[in-house]
Amino acid sequence: MLNxxxxxxxxxxxxxxxxxxxxxxxxxxxxxxxxxxxxWAYLISAKRRYDPDNLLTPGQRIFEA
Structure with missing residues (x-):
């Protein structure tokens, strides 16, 4: 079903x-x-500035490489 x-x-x-x-x-x-x-570049910049320890949205896989 997920597929x-x-x-x-x-x-x-x-x-x-x-x-x-x-x-x-x-x-x-x-x-x-x-x-x-x-x-996207703005979001990456804001993420690095305001969440440098990657504590927010850990399970959403938004900023994973």
């Missing part, structure tokens, strides 16, 4: 759609970057 959900998410994204980030579909760092690409 089917992932396929539907990717098809939706390729058509320009978005997915609510808290769902049954695990997001990768790349998945997070897609909708935020114009602001």
């Amino acid at each position: 089917d959900n992932r396929k539907l998410f990717l098809a939706n994204r390729d058509l320009g759609g978005y997915q609510y980030p808290v769902s049954a579909i695990p997001f990768s760092c790349n998945d997070w970057q897609q909708p935020f690409r114009p602001f």
Whole structure:
């Protein structure tokens, strides 16, 4: 079921759609970057400045390389 959900998410994204980030579909760092690409460098900078110890959102995989 998760694989089917992932396929539907990717098809939706390729058509320009978005997915609510808290769902049954695990997001990768790349998945997070897609909708935020114009602001990604700013988000990385803010994350390093305000959360240098990586305490916030540890399970969301937003800033993993």
